[in-house]
Amino acid sequence: MFRVSRWTAAALIGAWSALALPAPQALADASTITVIDGIDVKDWDTALTYGHESYVMNNIYDGLLRYNTAAGKLEPALATEWSVSADGLKWTYKIRQGVKYHSGEDLNAKAIATVLSHYIKTGGGAHYLWGGATVEAVDDWTLTITTKEALPIDLISSGSYACMLTSPSLIAKGSEAIQKGLADGTGPYKLVQWVPNQQIVLERNKDYWGGWTGGEADRIIVRIVSEVSTQLQMLRSGEADLGFATIPFDMVETLKKDPALKVAVVDSWQYLQGPINTKKPPTDNLKIRKAIQHLIDYDTITSQIYAGLASVPKSGTPMAMPGAKELDIPRFDIEKAKQLIEESGVPPEQRKITWVAYGGVDVLKNVALLFQANAKKAGLEVEIVQGDWGVMWDKQKKIETSANVYPYRNWPDYATITPAATLKTQEKVSFNFSYYSDPEVDAWIDEGTRMEAVDKAKSSEAWSKAYQKAIDDGAFVDIADTLRVIPHRANLEGVTTDPAYETVFFRFLKKKE
């Protein structure tokens, strides 16, 4: 009935010839490293950058200082020396000489003053941390930063978000133009291409002031791949060298068995904190709050839910953070919790709390379910409330719609353990999700903040007291201190991360043939 005409045959042959397609993406050579991540850069404008894109930006831009977590101290970056006045209000930086921006422009104190002043004036991203400081160039290589109150400018100027130093000429182009994909830093890699939602290409800055040892990648390609299973397939096939996105914890063991891959497990300053609402019944009752603290099964959470990729909290913040001190943390004890609930005076029909598990994050849901099961044994009913982070955050900021327990992933903007955002009395709640207010704790927090500029040991002492008092008052419970997992090809060496910077430093990566 149907005859294949000559035209049809020709078309079919033509189509087949066209489909003599190139092989799947050719494996990159040693001078190119392909990194995969699920989220594209949102803000190229460093005055606004305050999100996930820091993993790219921290390879393009440098700050004045760097925080070396292994050594537990600050190190020079674009500034070679720094000092602070006795009152902690005036900071002086000596600027590194002979550094050029990727555009060829010279770096000097005047350029930095222009850029930092712009950041502070616009107040976007994490630049509120500068507290309206005044930045001045004393001469070509000396910079002063003056603040109205004592601030840890040394730490802030080493932060991942607050001090990405771009060039004055880029700023002059305006935010609108920069957001279309412009970058001009002094870092080890420079931006050469951005195809939105597809890829970012960085090229080695041969004149990098930090120097090169040889064998580093000339080109870094960041592919945006949203699906985790696709990311893993690309890693396994060798099409990608390193995966930056979060992979499910239960996949880690499987990945470790693949001889072509390695899984780097590194320290992190991220932790799962669980503020307990002190104003909302029944958690306005101290004994109920204390009972909740005893119902956290740390061992199961860290070993099972996090598959060993988290540690049991010992302080108010991860112990990996500078200044963190071991504190007296209530331990898992269902019987004790049961007793506290009985003693609370809360009638049995009112022993019901809400627990937030936002964003469809599996770990948060599993923690909530485990807590729900344990609480049931102690006579406390738990309703798990789920929703997008933005929605849940908005609700938690209003007492009438807030939940009793609001576990969320927390981390600092720079190397600090300050509890100012989470435990200090707030008229309008932003991150004090426990609605906690205690004059003594407020005083310690203020003391720690004052001292952070001039005496970090005293500062952490004051803050540790604040944390301990808040724990004793049942204002929060730290649930897990998490680690970071970075899968990569076995032939990739130098996978170096730093919990202070949510990134992998591309300049240390070397691919062996």
Next chain:
Amino acid sequence: MTRYVIQRLILLVGTLVGVLTVTFFLTHILPGSPEAMIIGRRPTEDQIAAVRHALGLDLPLWQQYLRFLGEIFQGNFGKSFLTSQPVLQDIGQKLMATVELTTLAMIMIIVIGIPIGVLSAVEANKPIDHVVRTLSVMGVALPSFMLGMMLQMLFYGYLRWLPLQGRMTSTVLLDHPFPYVTGLYLVDTLLAGDTLAFRDALAHIVLPLATLTLALLPLIARTTRNLMVEVLSEDFVRTNFAYGMPRRDIYFRYALKATLIPLLTVIGLTYGYLLGGAIVAEYVFDWPGIGSYVVRAIIQSDYPAAIGVTLFLATAYLVINLIVDLLYFFVDPRLRTS
């Protein structure tokens, strides 16, 4: 006919204003905190207040609505909270990726699906028909994400014939720059005369195209079959056979023509659906199209993006339907004379 077109266009504008209104109030009444998305990580109350003021979110809802309509009529859809880029620019970039994929899929569906439907109708209740119908049911029943992943595993994981994801290989995209003329990579690379880039773009589109085609082909094939079965029992078909006309002419020139009006409707609706409904294929293959953009916008309360894409998709759907309705006039001479 001109009057009919004008009436339809007025109706189209009214529908779009309705869509805009509903989308605006839905996105603004639902709880959420877009400020966090715009500012990032940990906004201060001052930053939140500044952003809310800049976006007019501190105004009463009705004032926000009027302001919003004013902006839309000036062609300003605002900036996406998620990408920080103007929404129209985002849509423009992602639209062409979707158009390239869905248009090719639609062509494949028509070119393959209609002959299969005709064959099935001609061979009604015979083995070929049974095979086609069984495969159609299987095709409809198999979720497209599953189909996509199976194709990935086979052609990338096992055979290593085709790329896994994206629109183009990273190095080709970087080392073979081609002018962005239409936004359709296959066309732009051809215009640039870059055969390597063209072949690379072609290789990348094969799997998502196959997924979309296989997912929607059964619909067209089955619709064609059912319509054809009906038409083949008509008197004029029997007369054609009696006159000894060639079978191929009877099936494709006369019988198939009689099914075109309902078939065009289905094709039009399918294409409209594809423009917004290629979400799964786009997600699985990281195809940077409008589907994945709208999903993220809705989930993460990116109002400007969600409203912009909704308006665009509604317009596309209505325009496609209008075109289909106008095509009726060309297909059926009776409509032109009435």
